[in-house]
Amino acid sequence: MKFKTMILFLHRWIGLFSGLVVFIVSITGAIYVFEKELFALFHPNLVTVEAQKKGSVLPLSILKANAQQATSQPINIIRVPPTADQEQVYIFESLKRRPKKDIVGVFINKEIIYWDRIFVDPYSGHVLGKIDVETNFFWIVRQVHQFLYLRRDVGSNIVGTSVLLFIITLISGIILWWPKNRKVAVKRLKIDFSAKWKRLNYDLHQVLGFYAFVFAMVIASTGLVWSFKWWETSIYWFMDGKRPDTQIEEPKIQGSPVADSPVSPLDLIWSDVVKKYGTHQGVFISLLQEVSQANVTIYEKGNTWWSASDSYAYDLRSGSVYYKRLQDDKTLGMKWRNSNYDIHVGKIAGRTGMWIAFVTSLICASLPLTGFYIWYGRKFKKKKSHISRRGLN
Known part of the structure; x- marks a missing residue:
């Protein structure tokens, strides 16, 4: 078997095997890139307030006490907006996860006992609203993206394996695309929108795949961190020579009552x-x-x-x-790990990077579809030709 024939075989069948999961992960990933902006668009009354010119932000303890009245569960997370965003609210959360050994069922929502998110006006102290995060659209999108809404230990392995296979299809796709000379390369970098659908579909698959290759590799490789501990450890080892100790000890001093x-x-x-x-x-x-x-x-x-x-x-x-x-x-590894999410969704490069991540995710979602059509079209054409020849005989 020739080298490129073997690569084509791997590219085709690995793509077919992982295509559905890659499509789901890519679509949900594209949505989640602008999660914060979209949430603000649909819930403007929860996330923005009019900054009072003469007023000042109330003490954090008062804001927390007001938020506590909106939920029966203890507040354990506080999110303070950037100092430049004086019209953003303070967010208080009560979150409790079930111990891993006590997790039952197949779906991800079985891992959380409760999770309320309360939005508070920092100037007046008024509670603007509360949402149950478990039922929030964007949280569900994220869980589908990371775990297919399955239990973490099950879903992360399925998603991670599919993303690993997707990386292989990206690399094999570049090998198949790589031209013999510059003239062929120029031709392969263009999409002929006037061509018939089969040819257009083929161009969309290979040309868009080429342009998205680098960004898709970055998004896929950073996403594996949440699926496989060994992947995260390997990057730490590559950057630091070992996995750094990030554990924070409990306070040992006796604080004043x-x-x-x-x-x-x-x-x-x-x-x-x-x-x-x-x-x-x-x-x-x-x-x-x-x-x-x-x-x-x-x-x-x-x-x-x-x-x-x-x-x-x-x-x-x-x-x-x-x-x-x-x-x-x-350490270098710790700086990378703290930045991994921002790299994954493009925020590391600001709004431009987020748009690049969004478009790349859409292209990644299209590749299994266009690839499947190429495979199905060729297989169907072969069967049709075979039947036609039998009819003539």
Whole structure:
């Protein structure tokens, strides 16, 4: 068997085997690129407020207390918008996942016990609304994208395997496309929209596949991080020589009781963050009440191509910081891992990168369709020709 014949065989059958999953993952991925923007478009009353000229943002503890009244479950996540976005709301979440050993059923929603997201006006303290994240369209889209809405341990393996096979089809497709000379290359870079459907379909498959190749490889390879631990570990090994220890220890100091201070520990924590960072690109706070710990991540622009962020751990009993990991202290592998999501959806390159990721995802979704039609057309044509010859005999 000739080399290109073998490559064509692999390209064809691997593509057929993984095509349906690749189509689903690509379509949902295209939607999720603009998840934040689309959510704001459909829910403007939840995500924006009129910044009060003379007013100021209320203490974080008051906003949290107001949000707590909207849910029966404890608040454990706080999302603060960038300082430049004075018309964005503060988001409070109550989230509890089921322990892995207790997960039952086939579908992903069995992994979450509850998840409420509450939107609060930071100037008035009014609760603007609440959604059940599990039933939210964009959360469902993400779960279909990552796990086909199946249980994490099942769905991630199916998606990850299909994406790995898709990477193989991309590489084999480039090998099949590669021309013998420049004249042929120029011809293969154009789509003849005046041609008949079969020829047009063939051009759409190979030409769009070529133009999307690099971006599709980046999107696919970064997506594998959420499917396979060995893939993530391999990249860490390549960049750092080992997997770094990112575990944050529980606070060991004995914090002062809340009653001893007129200021809430949460407000002390937030005051320290504001003191350190006059401006930021958003803050994520995870409250671990069971161990009296608050993990705070501050996102910055930074003078780097990476998605920059600094992380701190505070004692929730006293509001004092006892751990930090700054962007400059991170290893290359840690900088990559913190940036992996932004690379995956194109945000690392701003709005332009997001549009590139969106278009690339649509092209990736089209490749299994156009490829299937090429395969089916040739197979059907062969059968038809065979039947015609038998009729003549």
